[in-house]
Each structure stands twice: as structure tokens, then as C-alpha cells.
Amino acid sequence: MNTPIRTRLRARLASCLAVISAAGMMLVGLPAAPAQAAPGDTAQITTGKRCDEMHLGKKYPRTPANSGAPGGAQFEESWPGLEEKYFYDHLFKGFEDVPTPTAQELAQLGSTQEDVDAWDKKYARSKDPDDMKQGIYTRYNRYLKGGTGARLPFKRWQKRFLTQNQQNNRKGAAFERKTVRDFNLVGPDWLCEVTVEVRDQNGKVIARRKYDAYNAKKDQFAEFKSTSKYRPKQYAADRIVLRHKDATYDFTKKNLVIYGGEKAAKGTVNQYGKLNQALRGERGTTGNPVRIYERRATGMGVYPTTKYSKYYPVMNPNPARGTAGPMNDIAFGSGRNLNDAKRIQREFNQANTRSALGRGPGGVDFTTLEIQYVGNPVKGKGLDYSFKADYVDDEDTNPGYGGQAKLQLASDAMFTWLALDPRSFWVNLNPDQPDKIMDPTFGKTDAGRVLLVADLDMKHDYARAMDPRVEPGKTYWDAMSDVGLPCSHSLRNWIVPKAAKVRVDENGIYILDAPLEVKSAPIDFTTPSPNGDCSLTKEQVQTSQRLVDQYILPGIERKINEDPKYADLRRVYKSRVAAEYIRRQDKDHPTDFHAIIGSGDVKRWPLRAPNTGWTPKKTYDEYVTSFTKGDYSYPCEYNGENKTCVMGGVDFSKQPEKKISRARFQAERPRLDVTTKNSVRTETGYRDTYTAYLGGSSSGNTDNGGTPEPDPSPTGRPTHKPGSPAPEPSDSHSGGPTPTPITPPGKNDDDHGGGLADTGAQVGLVAGIAAVLVAVGFVLARVKRRRGTRD
Template sequence: MSTPLRTRLRRRLASFLAVAASAGLLLVGLPATAQAAPGDYAKITTGKRCDQMHLKKTLPRTPNNSGAPTGLHHWVKSGPDEEFYYNNDFKGFENVPVPSQADLKAAGSTRADIDGWDAKYAASRNPEDMKNAIYARYHRHRIDSTNPKPFGSWMTRYLINNQANGQKGGAFEVKAVQDFNLVGPDWLCEVTIEIYDKNGNKIASRRYDAYNQRTGELGEFKSNGHRKPAQYRADKIILRHKDARYDFTRARLTMFTSEKTTNVTLKDYGSLNRALRAERGTGNNPIRIAERRATAKGLWPQTKYTKTYPDFSPSPNTRTQGPLNSLARESGRNAAEAKQIQAEHNKVNTRSALGRGPGGVDFSTLELQYVGNPVKGKGLDYSMKADFVADPDSNPGWGGEAKLTLASDALFTWLALTPDKFWVNLNPDEPERIMDKEFAKTDAGRVLLEADLRLKHDAFVVMDPGTRRGKQFWDSLARRDGAPCLHGMRSWIEPEPAKVREQDGGIYILDAPLKVSSVPQETNTPGPGKGCDLTKAEIQHNQRMYDTLIEPEVIKKINGDPVYADLRRVYSSRVAAEWIRQQDAKKATDFRPIINSDDVRRWPLRGENKDWKKETVYKKYVKVFKEGEFEWEMEYGGLTYTYIVGGVDFSKAPKRNISQVEFRTQHRSLPHTTKDSVRAQTSARDAEVSYLGGNGAARTDDGKPTPTPTPTPKPTPTPDPTDSGKPTPAPTPTGGETPPAAEDPDGDLADTGSDTPIGLIAAIAATLAAAGGVLMWWMRRRRTTDDQDG
């Protein structure tokens, strides 16, 4: 035997003995010393070295600080978000026309045909070459599939999304391998583990993105922070498996994520982590989640086949483009359709690269967040927000196109009509004065009138004497003959001053809470019950009780309840419209022909509301007013009916412009993050926030060349030996103390319309954020009013 060969054998034997002695851990591929559990057994398919697969390098050793950065169950990297790029060429060809049979024949269908067209496009960047490459792929799909998809759905879900899936997932895997030092001879990538029962039936199958042969650490790369149900089910089986050859009962699983981990993921894996700790009798965490937040930038070319949209576009010549527009239109028109789309998305998105999919966004919460400077010839850059849904796989979001269209139509409604028309009024004494006739032709007007009717209903609900708060309210009122007696009132919704920041050539509206106001008022139209002859002092007392006990609960509902989402949505567009008006007054924009034109024909009532009539809502209101909506039998011995009169005047939108220090302290990463989101769906640190964007100039690359989708290596932090299982606390913001509010709550955003109230003043408020035209999705912490708690 030669000396080199003997040396290699000695090294292998020494390595094996060292591994077998380390921590008693039984590794994949090595014989287990424990007795096998009867029945079940595992099969392992190993992959390639991670450094060779993702970095195209062969590194001589594995660093000591590779893998999970700490022993915590959930670790979040502090500091600013990072970024990585990926290419999505097919996205620039969404609008390629449906091919004819002649087109398919000319393009061909073989792998050589496809490769040939790809090579031509790479050399020429001629969109016609890429069109033929797409046709050749679709021709192949039709030949291979027993049930070929229509060209449009195949293009979106099986070509564009599939490319983004591979490109984004691959780019994130490169970044994860670099960030967490998953390199050297110990780390393998794409290792498949299968578990079979004693009859040979497969009961679990899981492909892990990374596996450390020395420590037994399993790794999963999640660019979206969302667990897949099938993977979670397999993990529960695999991490408890032990047979004669393989023992995973001491292995650990680390999930490496680039976005905020979803609540359902934390809940499921937190529960599994606690169960495994108890079963193994150890204080260590078998499951670890390592978040190293990074913005994914998906870039695509601007071609004649790039799809554009009418949203927020003042004319057909200034259309928008961006992730928002297409995602909203892919979300499904109803819950059933959304589930079908989400299921198809999950089938294609095998690497979890495309985020939560169309079903991951609660489009019912969509609101405008930011508008930039409306430069003539370039339309408008804009931003929106919406909540994530908790579990898109079982309960996906839907209706994105309708909500996006409502926000866009509302913006143009506020621009086209003069502000004196922005009111609605439900008063039983004024049937001729429900709302302006032009305003009544729009969805914005419809939303305001329906919200005013809803306000009255919700005030009744809070007054219910069957609840603790309601009983307290009725007990506090002035009495006649021993029974409580309530005066007539008018109530309305109006905005608190909105916190905004004018910066980066646009306006961010950061907070715009709503409030409800009410004053005593009597009407000539009789209500359902007998009135009370109260003194002025008694009326004032009753009003104070209403303001103290009832009004705050109604305010909570208006600011957070989904039933008022459309109202919040159209008001956010109102704020944006006021900004556009001001900029156009300084210099002509594409919006000038629209402003104060009183022509809303381009933004009519749509969809199921196209035949909506203001008189229908008014009749519902009068019926409730005259007959009563609730009838309560109270212990005072009589029946009491309540009625409230109200209206809406949208002519004012107050705001307070916050200082640069306050903006930088509380929202320091917002401008950078939102600009990133023009290219792709992203998320924001420490909140359930996702960003998607649209650009008024229909550009997604800022005019810059497409970068190579390889992230810049970042140093991996020194491992923290702490193993307490507690999450890392969020860093404390810096930047100085927040200055006090300005004395003038209106700031420098002028009120519009007359100072004379028209009917009852009401409004709703919104929040804006983002530069460069983006859609931001923000997870609000919705609160459900607990009527029993008071």
C-alpha cells in the first residue's frame, strides 16, 4: 500500500471516530449505534456541496461560525435591511399576444428551438426573438400536456412565475449560503429525506435546502418567511425518526429567512420546538428561525410587450407598470377562485421564492400610501398598503382588482369634482339633499353614503343595554317616570389631523386616525317612540355620557373594522388628490385637464354597483329612523328606540407635517424600502408589511442596467451562545426626541372647499408611504370591539 493511500485512510478513520464521539449525535449516512425502532425506516438522497452548487467554489474547511447564528428559537438580525437581485426577463413580455397555429409552427417546439431563440434574444435583445422563444415553450407545453392551459394563464403562472421562482429562489440561496457560511466539506445542499413505514408506504418526504454532515443541522431557505403545510407535516415525522441506520431524534432544523416570519409559521414551529424539547429532555432548541432581512429586487426589461395598466393614470398615454398591478389582477374575484389560484401558485412555487402568492394579501385593506411629484408626461408614482392574510393557503385574499380600481377611481373623482361636492347627508327632513348629483355617479360617493348609514347602525350596537357598556350608558341618562330618556342627535365621522411628511419629491401620510363627533339635534320627522321633554342641562348631561361611553367604541370600529375599509380607502385617495392639486397649481401636470372639470364619466359606478342609486340608501335610512332598528326591553319597564341623524362632508382634509427628525426616527428605513418595491414584493422590518409598486413612467429599472443577480457577501455575525429560546429584542430607534406637534394642526396642506359646513362634516383618514411608485402592504393589528368589556 502506498504512503498517500494509507494517509487518506487514516484521515478518514480519524474523521469517523471524531464524529462518532461528538455529542452522541448520529448523522445521516453513518451507522446508528442505537437500537432501531421497529417498522419505519428512512432513505436519504444526498446533494452537492453547497459552496460548489451556489458559489462555484470549493472551500477547504467549514468555518466555526457556520449555520444558525445563535441557539435562539427565533433570531432577527439588527440593522438596516439588505438586498439581493434576481432577473425575470419573461415579466417584460406579459402582453405577448396569443399565438396562432402558424405562430406556433414557425417557432417550433423542440429543446433546440427553445435554446436557439433564447440565444438569439441574449445576443440581440430583440423582443421578437423572445416572443418566439415563448411561443416555442408554449408549443412544447401543448404537446406534452394532456390538459394544456390557455395561453394567458400558462404565461402568468407557469412561465413568468416559474422563472421568478427559480431566479429569486436561486439568488436567495446564494445569499443564505454566503451570509451563514454554509460552506466547506460539511455542508451539502438539496438533500432529500424519505420515511417509510414497515409496509413500504412513504409517510414523509422532505427536500432540505442544506444539511451539515458533521453537526446534523438541517437547513431550509425561506425567502418569504412562510412555512408550507406539507413541509411542516414532514418535519414533525422526520425530526422524531430513528431506525437502524439513521437517527434524527437529535438533529436540529434551522429556517433561514429573508422576510419577517409569518405568525402561522412562528406558531406552528414554536409548538413543535417545545414538543421536541420536552421529548428530548434538553434545554436546546431543536428548531431555530434565523431572519436576516433582505429586499429582493426582481428586474425585467422594458419592451413593447410589457404590460401596462390604467390605475392612477390620467390618460392612456401615461399608464403604470409594476408588481402591484398584475398581482392585484391575479388575486381572484371571489374566495373560491382565490383558493384555486393559490393552489396553482403553490404547485409552481416549489422553492417558496415568490412570497405568499396572490392569496397572501388581504386586498380588502388596500389603501393609498404615498404619491410622488406628478411630472408632466410621466404620470404618477404611487404607493399602497394592505395587510397580509394569516394563512394564504387555507384562506387566501381576493378582490385585488376591484379594490385597486376603487382607490384609483376615487383619486380621479376627488380631482374632477370641485370640493364643494364632497358631501353626503342622511337627514329624514331633507330627502332632496342626499348628495351632489355628480358625486352620486361615482363609487367614492357611494362609499361615503353607505358608510354614513353604517355609522348609525354601529352606534345602535354599542348602545345595546344587553352589554355592560350599553347598560352603563342607559343607566347614566336623565330619567322621566323612572325610565332613561335620550335626546335626538346628529353624528358624523371626521379626520383627526393626519401626520404627514413631504420628502423625496412626494408626500408620505404616516398616520391619519378618524374620530366621531355628535351634537344634539331634533327633527320634524317623527321617530318610532315617544319623545322626551328634556331640559338643556339634561341634554348636555346625556351628550356627555354619549361622548364618554359610546363614541370611543364607534371610533375604534371606524378606524379598524373591515366594514369601513372602503371608506378609509377612498379617503386616502382624497389626501393624494389634494397633493396633486397643489403640485399642479405650481406647474402644469398631466392631471390639469381633469382638475375641477366636473366630468366623472371615466370613473363611473362599476361592477355589481353599476346600478346603485342614492335613493335606495336613503329609503333604508328613513325606514330605520321611523320604525327603529333595534327594540330593547329594559328593566325600567318600557321600550326605548334610538335614532341618530348624520351626514358626510368631504371638503376638508387636515394634516400636520411632521419634522425630519421625527420622520427619520420613526420611519428611517421607509424611503429606501419602498423604492426597492417598485421591482418586486418586499417586506418591512418589525411589522407585517409587504411592499409592491407601480411606476407612473412604466419603468421598473430606474433606467439602470440589470445587475448580475449575485448578492454581495455580508460578514456573518459571531454566534451568540445564548440558548434561552427568547426572541431578540428590537433595536431602540435613534435620532433624537420627537418634537412637539405644531400649533397649527393643518400644517402647510391647505383645507379645501368652504369653511361653512355642508350638512355634517365627516371624513376618514389614511396613511401613505413610499418613494418611486410602490405599493406597501401593512398588517394592521385589527381590534374587535368587545361589547361586554366596556
């Protein structure tokens, strides 16, 4: 391309960008200015009880000097330790699987509060789950007869009005009590549940805000949020209250501190950041009128394990017994589509009046869901596990959904890897081998489907990357021309694991990272290409391959590891790492998984909707069409003729691992072990990331054990801070097992790859990882690019 042409293109691009920027401003507009105080507005404060009396049951004679949150930044946090917990009674959680009552059952029960109280007293004496079941039915009867509007079906009522309401109230109250104690919000100066009402000059209420605490001497309102999530209505009221000034009240000198128990949502930080900016300008100050102060802690609900406890059919080797935990609750309750998820999130928000329930089922981006931990399996005690996923930015308008399908896929894949011989873990898209697509049994599972579909997707992405009209194909073909190569060689591409980064200790395995790599090697096919033949010398083939490795493969590899299209591939591969750990533990001491391992029976983990009609042949036929007819076409010169050229187009035979020491684990992932342990019982967020950790257990023990611990008195300021073998199309790999060297004891864990071996805790030496998911890919790219005017 000559310089004048390039200059004109740059000018046009700059012009286009200017137009786009202007259009963006017209469409998006500037942020709306916060509401201003108006002359004639009046305010009234309705005071509540003393905080110490309300939450701690006693009156302290004075307010200590270190009362309240320290510091002055908009956002601050203390780290007393993620092991810090607080407990609350969540009785109804133990009865989520109570069956829907019949009309006859309801007709035999009363519907008054006295009837409810009678059943509660009976259950308190007997601890018989059926007595509580009757009490729940009586509550539902009261709900049905207590209103005139449409009544929710029993299960939706139970989730929203019974289980979630109790959690919201009990967890919220426990966190408020904890906050009052931790920050010394005691003595006569601190009042709790204070309501501020602002009216306009016509007497109309324009803001009504109930603050959890108020200290007139400090000019400070306080909000307690166990999840650090703001409510839009509260924020709207804060914008008005903090600007109000009349003859009696001057709120323009007051500030607001939000005491949080978890990492503040992005919306909370951003919205109050905007308000701070506006208030600083109006007040002429440099401080932050609104501050968010977090003391991270995990709220644990205490509930019984009963015959009516809810279990889910995932992650349990016993088909008659499922698992329980926050991962299951959120995934199975997330909705199957966007509209379903929005309805569920609305009902969740209606119950979340104290913002104690977190983001809700819609708060998790299930497309990023991957297993990150499995515990040490012990026979008769099941298995603890934990998944991680990103949070969505705005669950109320764009909630996450489809969690059940993603969790089911990860669970099914883990059992598939356990049940089948590792020699069957291969897929093969080769136009010369229609009879060797994949192992027949493996082809009846979603794990096998994911591998074969990902292999085809990778070939399509490779074909698009080779397009000489766009990058990186243009650079590749320019380099080919520079070295005098008339066309590219035939090659095969396949996906292999890089070293998985894991930490193994006496409790289980933490799968910290499991990256994938794209490999490529020359190969010949008998199936003809629509582009014709191209003969290169051995040296030319090596040069062409080097240029492919340099310019084309890095972008494909990034897609494999980052693109949402390959999320299922990454998901099932992490399940493979978890399965291999379980397999090895079972070899040392038989576990509940023993009968499954190597059984060859995958009937419990079949292809699931919407893929029940999928067959390997369907994907293979798509590949052959792509190979022989191409994915796209473009004008080119080939062997001196002007014509139209076309383009078309996973070996996991090894699963190498990079073990890390305990010291490095704690340095790189501080307190991840504690976060993971807590996540088995409740949703947790990890440190300063917007990542959710959600776990569960197949042990059958779904409660948190014990009863809520008594709260200590305030003590001062807190501390801060068989299968058929894989085909062998080339000599570059084998479809069979590849032993991994055992790490010698006493060596630095960081210096060795290989299998799951001793990593600090004396777990013992274990064998190398067997062959995984052999998936062999091929692509034919025999193209000569017509050369145009060069720069």
C-alpha cells in the first residue's frame, strides 16, 4: 500500500471515530445530576432505641472515643481474617424439600397465628420434622387466606416468603449485632433504626430513609449491609437527605458510613462515588461525605439436617443421594433463560428487604463457572467441592441464568472421566478417517460432544485467522511472500493442556489454573482440497510451519483460553483434573467412587437437553463440508491462474501439572483455602475480586453445626487489616497413557511439573496422569496469495 493511500485511510478512520464518538455522546448522554435541595423543604427525624440496648441487650454508660469506623477514604476495608464468621438461625433451610400440600391436607389445618405457634411449640419439644412440616403448611394456609391478590404456588411461596425471608431477617439482624459490637457503636450517642423524612413545601414526602444507626455528635448516619449492596431507593433518598437544610436540621454537614461485610458491588462504589463528587463540590470540602467501610466476615446459617432437606443430583457417586450447598441452590434456582431469570431475581429482591441475601441467583455469570476444588474423598463421608464464577455487573437488569446446565455438565464430565478408560478420551476429525471419529461410548456423553465440537470450532477459527485480507492472516501471507513461498503446507492442529497449576494438601486439591495450548504439525491427506495441490521442499515446509506458529497460533490459543465459545471445553477439562485426583485417592484407599472408576458405564451421565439428538457423525459431516468446500472464499491467484480460493477448518493425551508449595500458595492466593472451606456452606467472595466461590457437599451433613455462638462485648477498635485406542495420524503423539515422572520427595515443588505428587503435606507419591481427551485435529491450507502493490 503506498503512502498517499495509507494517509487517506487514516484520515477516513479518524473521521469515522469522531462520528462514532459524537454519536455515542448523543445516544448515551451525560450522567444525570443528583437531586438538589429546594427552598421550603422540611425534615423530621424519628429516633429509635439505643443501639447497645437493641442489639446487645445492655446499656453502656458512655460512648467510647474509638467508636465508629476509622479513616476517611471513600472505600476502606479491614481484614480481621476470612475465618471470621457470624451465625444466625435459619431453621426453614432444613425443610426446603417439604412436598407441596394437597387441598385436603390444608383443609385439615388452621390458618391463624395461634395455630402456627402451636405447631412451633410442638416441634420445639419433639424435633419431629413432620411437626414442622405441619407448621409450614399452616403458614401457607394463613398466606392463602390472608390476601385478596393472586397467591403464589407453594414452592415459590416457600422460597420467597419462608426460606429467603427468614434468612434475610436473621442474617441481617446478626450482622447488625456484630457491627454494633465490632465498631463500638454503644453508649447514649448511638441510636438505631432512625427514620428521616423530607417533605417539599406542599407537604409531600420526597424522601423517606430509615438508617440503621445515627450519632448526632458525630453528624453521622450509618447503614449496615452484610453484603455491601446498595438499594436504588435508598440511594435516591440519600441524594436528597444529605443535601437538606432547614431551620431545624442541617444535613449538609452530616455524613454517611456504610458498614459492609462483603466486598462492595461495583454499583455501590460507583454510585456513591458520583454522589461524593457532587457533595464535595456543593459543600466546598475535600472529604468524603459517604464512606464504605468493610470488615469482611462470613455469615453462616445454622439449620438441621432432616428428611425434608433439599438435595440435588450432582457431584455424588450415590445415585440415591444428591448433594447440598450454595452452589446447587443458586445454579438450580437461576432460571433456564433470561426472562425466567429476571422473574426469579425480582422475587428475590422482594424478599431481600435488608440486602442481607447478596446478589441473588442472577448475580452469578454461569458461563464462567468452573470447578476449582475437590476435597479428599473419604468412604462414607462423601465429597466437599467448590466452584468459582464471575459476578455479573448488574443482576437486576441483566441477570445470569443457565446455572443448572453448566453445573450439570461439570459434574457429568467428572464422572465420565472416572467411569471410562482414559484410552477412550479422544476425538478425531480427519477427512481420511470417517470410521475413527471418537470412541463409541465416549460419543454418548456431553464431555465427548464438547471435545468434538470444540475441535471443529478451533478449525473454523484457524481458517478465519488465515484470511489474507485481515490480520493476522495478512501478516502471515506477507511473511510467506517475503521468503518466496508460493503456498502453505498441509498441517494438523490440536489442543493440548499446558501444565495445570494445582495445590494439593491433606484437605484436597485446589485447581488454580488449567490453561490449554494449540499445537500444529505438517501432515498429508488423501482427501483432495478444493484449492489443489502444492508441493514444498522439507525446508520450505519447516519455514511455513514456523510462520504459522509465530503469526497464527497465538491468537487461536488466546481464544481457546478466553473466548466464551470454548468455556465448556475449559469447564470439562477442569473436571478432568478433579477426576484424576479422585481416581488417585481411591487407588490409595477405596472411596465412595470406587465402583464407578473404570466401570465403563456412563448411563447416569448421558447427553442432556438440548443435545440429546447429537451424534459424532453430525459434527464430522460439518467438518468434511468445511474441509472440502471451505468456510469462506476470496479472489486469489493459484499456480498462475486467477480463481476463487477457499479455507477450511484436541489432543489431551497428557495432563501435566505444576505443583506449588504451601508458601507460594499462601503468597499468591492468601486465604483462598479458608474462602474455599467457607464456600461449601455459603456463597463467598474472594478478597478484592469480583469472583464468587460456591460449594457443596455430598456428605449428607448440610447444616453448619452447632448453634449461634454468644456475642462477646465490645473490646475496642478491630484489627485492620477399557476404551478403543485413539488413531495415530502422525508420530507426534500417542493416544495411549503417558506416564508422568514422580516428583522426588524433598525437592522444591515449584521446580517440577508432572503428576499430582507430594506438595508439602505428606499425601504420598502418586502415579502420573493417564491419557486425557485425545482429540486430533487437521486442517488443509494450500493457498497462494495474489500479491498486490506493496508498501
